[in-house]
Amino acid sequence: MFDQQTIIHVLQVSLLGGLIGLDRTALGQFMISQPIVAASLTGWFLGDAVTGLIIGGILELIWVLDMPIGTFVPADSTVFAVSATGIAVLGAGEPGNVPVMGFSLLLTVIMAPATMYADQLMRQRNAKIPELVLGSTGLPTEASATGWHLAGLIAFLLKSFMLCLGLVTCGLVAVKWFIGLPPFLHRAMMLFITFLPLLGVASVSRKLSFTTVDRTLVIGFCVGAVAVQLLHIPVLAAILLAVASGWLGERIDGR
Amino acid sequence: MADELRRVRTVDLLGVFWRSFFIQASWSYARMQSLGFAFALIPVLRRLYPDRQEFSARLAAHMDYFNTQPYMASFILGAAARIEEDRATGRDPGADAGEVKRSLMAPLGALGDSFFWGSLKPLAAVIAVATLFDGSWWAPLLYLALYNVVHIGFRGGLVFAGYALRGDVVALMARFNFAQVARLFKVLSLAVLGGIVGTITLWRPELRMPVPVPGITLASLTIALGLAALFRRGWSPLKLMMGLGIVCLLLALGGI
Numbered sequence: 431m432f433d434q435q436t437i438i439h440v441l442q443v444s445l446l447g448g449l450i451g452l453d454r455t456a457l458g459q460f461m462i463s464q465p466i467v468a469a470s471l472t473g474w475f476l477g478d479a480v481t482g483l484i485i486g487g488i489l490e491l492i493w494v495l496d497m498p499i500g501t502f503v504p505a506d507s508t509v510f511a512v513s514a515t516g517i518a519v520l521g522a523g524e525p526g527n528v529p530v531m532g533f534s535l536l537l538t539v540i541m542a543p544a545t546m547y548a549d550q551l552m553r554q555r556n557a558k559i560p561e562l563v564l565g566s567t568g569l570p571t572e573a574s575a576t577g578w579h580l581a582g583l584i585a586f587l588l589k590s591f592m593l594c595l596g597l598v599t600c601g602l603v604a605v606k607w608f609i610g611l612p613p614f615l616h617r618a619m620m621l622f623i624t625f626l627p628l629l630g631v632a633s634v635s636r637k638l639s640f641t642t643v644d645r646t647l648v649i650g651f652c653v654g655a656v657a658v659q660l661l662h663i664p665v666l667a668a669i670l671l672a673v674a675s676g677w678l679g680e681r682i683d684g685r
Numbered sequence: 686m687a688d689e690l691r692r693v694r695t696v697d698l699l700g701v702f703w704r705s706f707f708i709q710a711s712w713s714y715a716r717m718q719s720l721g722f723a724f725a726l727i728p729v730l731r732r733l734y735p736d737r738q739e740f741s742a743r744l745a746a747h748m749d750y751f752n753t754q755p756y757m758a759s760f761i762l763g764a765a766a767r768i769e770e771d772r773a774t775g776r777d778p779g780a781d782a783g784e785v786k787r788s789l790m791a792p793l794g795a796l797g798d799s800f801f802w803g804s805l806k807p808l809a810a811v812i813a814v815a816t817l818f819d820g821s822w823w824a825p826l827l828y829l830a831l832y833n834v835v836h837i838g839f840r841g842g843l844v845f846a847g848y849a850l851r852g853d854v855v856a857l858m859a860r861f862n863f864a865q866v867a868r869l870f871k872v873l874s875l876a877v878l879g880g881i882v883g884t885i886t887l888w889r890p891e892l893r894m895p896v897p898v899p900g901i902t903l904a905s906l907t908i909a910l911g912l913a914a915l916f917r918r919g920w921s922p923l924k925l926m927m928g929l930g931i932v933c934l935l936l937a938l939g940g941i
Binding site: 457462464575636652658 | 706707709710711712713714715716719720721723724727731737738740741742744745748752755756798802803806807809810811812813814815816817818819821822824825828829832833836837868869871872873874875876877878879880881882883884886887888889891892893894902905906908909910911912913914915916917922923925926927929930932933934936937938941
């Protein structure tokens with residue numbers, strides 16, 4: 431079903447997913463594993479940066495505040511980002527295919543419970559490591575503590591690698607089927623992509639504010655809309671104005 | 686002389702800082718970051734306890750249950766280094782780092798979760814997404830830069846602050862008002878979010894509606910607020926995405 435080139439790409443993307451996935455919990459937490467970075471890296475790696483940027487931007491907003499607090503393990507948005515980009519780029523056969531992007535996102539996000547289960551399984555398995563370090567004497571050596579602790583990295587890498595491998599392989603099969611479907615379904619996926627950022631905005635605002643209609647958000651909206659539509663100011667300048675309005679509101683509130 | 690040899694040096698604390706990036710490498714439900722904490726403290730323990738038996742005993746003592754926000758762990762690591770130094774040099778032979786670890790991990794965890802995960806991360810993310818929707822390819826780099834300047838700065842600084850303050854968290858709070866800055870970051874994030882929706886007509890072409898819709902800007906705000914209301918009613922992102930997929934299918938069937 432897959433030619434040799436595709437198989438190599440699938441393995442490369444999965445390895446990339448495994449490496450980037452380390453940043454999620456086990457190593458550094460520099461936020462390279464955040465969808466906006468992980469998907470963009472995958473897109474650049476496969477030669478279609480735009481697809482990676484769009485998928486990453488959308489997923490970032492939706493999952494940015496799903497936090498790993500205490501024993502709670504959130505859905506693995508890194509795996510979604512890398513796999514969805516891999517599927518969209520390798521499956522579409524052309525850069526920037528929006529309907530395939532939408533379909534890939536839908537496919538990977540459905541697997542959220544599986545990614546959470548895999549993470550939980552990994553962490554249960556890790557519970558044995560301290561006992562191995564302590565050994566029968568109960569006195570660890572520097573070498574055993576270092577060796578066993580860092581072995582955890584391999585386990586985390588393998589977990590993300592396997593998840594990406596499974597998702598991308600299945601996803602490519604599904605995309606082949608999707609491409610042959612009637613045009614209205616492709617149009618539905620185009621609409622899906624346009625609505626998802628709004629879902630992301632809702633997801634972030636819900637967690638940052640106690641009210642559904644947050645005053646600062648509405649002020650930012652008004653400033654942004656007036657700046658670009660009436661004053662024809664560039665978007666980034668409009669966003670800066672929105673930030674300034676938020677800051678000003680906070681200062682006035684503080685008094 | 687022996688006391689001088691047993692003093693923690695800057696290079697040891699830098700070693701702890703470097704190793705703090707690996708603190709969650711073997712994270713588990715049973716002991717969480719316990720082994721990571723012990724692993725990160727090795728440069729200090731190596732300096733303070735040249736005797737192998739003593740070193741192993743102290744390493745084992747630091748393998749107790751431990752969990753906090755990984756960045757804030759740096760402060761506790763610094764404090765533990767100072768307490769171990771006091772113990773090893775005989776300044777305070779009965780000093781127990783375990784007590785400080787147990788008392789600090791929960792409050793610092795809550796503080797770090799709220800500051801780093803709950804305010805800095807969304808602020809960096811929404812700024813990056815705003816630049817991305819405008820069509821800038823460097824949005825991911827901006828995100829990494831905005832986030833990591835603060836993250837790495839804090840992580841390094843907290844090791845040394847923890848050592849200097851011997852884990853005095855009140856003194857740390859007096860130096861930096863985490864809660865106030867977190868609140869400001871959240872407000873700014875919401876303003877940027879509003880700005881993102883307000884500039885929807887200029888989003889990159891792939892994200893624009895396939896057909897021109899009059900009043901799209903106001904409609905977008907209404908949709909976003911409607912979705913936020915559904916979130917508040919307990920809908921998960923996954924459920925809402927599925928629901929949105931079905932709505933889009935119906936719209937496409939209707940000819941939009």
